[in-house]
Amino acid sequence: MKKISLSSMVLALLFLLFACSNETEQSEIEDKEQSQQEEVDTDEVEEGVVVEEDEIVEEVEEDKEGRTMGNYTGNIMNGGTISLTEETVYFANLFDDYRLYELQLSSGEATKLGDVEVSDIHIIEDSLYYIKRENGHPVGIEHYSLQTKETEEIYSGYVEMLHLEDGILWFVGIIMEGPTVVYQLDIETGMTVETDFIEVAFTLDHGQVVIQQEIAAFIEDVENGTSEKLVEGVRHPLILDGNHLYYLTNDGLYVYNLETEESTQLVDEVVDYYNAKNGHVFYSLMVEAEAARSLYYVSADGTEQKDLEAVLYELHMFDDFLIGSFSRQGGGGYYKVDFETGEISEVYSPMN
Numbered sequence: 001m002k003k004i005s006l007s008s009m010v011l012a013l014l015f016l017l018f019a020c021s022n023e024t025e026q027s028e029i030e031d032k033e034q035s036q037q038e039e040v041d042t043d044e045v046e047e048g049v050v051v052e053e054d055e056i057v058e059e060v061e062e063d064k065e066g067r068t069m070g071n072y073t074g075n076i077m078n079g080g081t082i083s084l085t086e087e088t089v090y091f092a093n094l095f096d097d098y099r100l101y102e103l104q105l106s107s108g109e110a111t112k113l114g115d116v117e118v119s120d121i122h123i124i125e126d127s128l129y130y131i132k133r134e135n136g137h138p139v140g141i142e143h144y145s146l147q148t149k150e151t152e153e154i155y156s157g158y159v160e161m162l163h164l165e166d167g168i169l170w171f172v173g174i175i176m177e178g179p180t181v182v183y184q185l186d187i188e189t190g191m192t193v194e195t196d197f198i199e200v201a202f203t204l205d206h207g208q209v210v211i212q213q214e215i216a217a218f219i220e221d222v223e224n225g226t227s228e229k230l231v232e233g234v235r236h237p238l239i240l241d242g243n244h245l246y247y248l249t250n251d252g253l254y255v256y257n258l259e260t261e262e263s264t265q266l267v268d269e270v271v272d273y274y275n276a277k278n279g280h281v282f283y284s285l286m287v288e289a290e291a292a293r294s295l296y297y298v299s300a301d302g303t304e305q306k307d308l309e310a311v312l313y314e315l316h317m318f319d320d321f322l323i324g325s326f327s328r329q330g331g332g333g334y335y336k337v338d339f340e341t342g343e344i345s346e347v348y349s350p351m352n
Helices: 006-066
Strands: 082-085 088-093 099-104 110-124 127-134 137-145 151-156 160-165 168-174 180-186 192-198 201-205 208-213 216-221 226-232 235-241 244-249 252-257 262-267 271-277 280-285 296-299 305-307 313-317 321-328 331-338 344-348
Touching: 082 110, 082 313, 088 110, 110 137, 110 160, 127 160, 160 201, 168 201, 201 235, 208 235, 226 244, 226 252, 235 271, 244 271, 252 271, 252 280, 262 280, 262 296, 271 313, 280 313
Parallel strands: none
Antiparallel strands: 082 088, 088 099, 099 110, 110 127, 127 137, 137 151, 160 168, 168 180, 180 192, 201 208, 208 216, 216 226, 235 244, 244 252, 252 262, 271 280, 280 296, 296 305, 313 321, 321 331, 331 344
């Protein structure tokens, strides 16, 4: 029988232990590498989710910022002589032959920007667009850069009811010496397109168009070229505010709900001029003498009505307040009416 020496047994045992140790160590290394790979994969997935969420947020923000709105249609129906961005007012100064001015509401400081008569003012970022007039007559559309202080004529000819939405100027113009037509002018390209709306007035709000043809109001589907009659017996001006169409008749002021297709009479006397926005309606009645004139308020649901015991013209409405003008021999100015408090305060006086 062959004998195995003690030294051989020890060497064999050491070899076996070394082999097992290497196998365990290799297994631990593989487990560690697999764990690290899983962490990497998880990070990539989480990072992918974050990227997708960021993309969604960016898309939503772009959608919100995609619609550019100029001056409110109700303000345009009141002459469009006042436009607002944050705390800065751009206005056609009644006390300087409707020349263009800039007014800081916080300080009351006013600066003259130009020496031409203007109306239908729109402010978009650092640009103003407005109708240029000569002795009250419209002669074209100008662009004014708030950065360079330079003006540029972008349309020449008769223009009224200038609206601005999504980079498109909508206005009533004249074909040669023929009838009035609603045009669209692309600000970026300068291209002017003639619409099918002939001999009409119109009001535009958030892509919805309502036209007045003679004494009837129609809502227009511009893309499909269809039209639906809403109400009859109307007189200018119409004001579209979301799903509410405000209109005058010979017996008062009404609001038509586009969703319920119902009309509600808000005022049962003949209205001279008015403006309406966000459920607030301000108006003045037809009077035989200006001394009898007053400014009234009524809520859009007709539940609240009051005499403000003040006189304002050129009613321009914004989110939280109205700005209007007042001029009588020996005085006048521009005044703000706060929607929440009803307080009336002066914002500009030519005497200051």
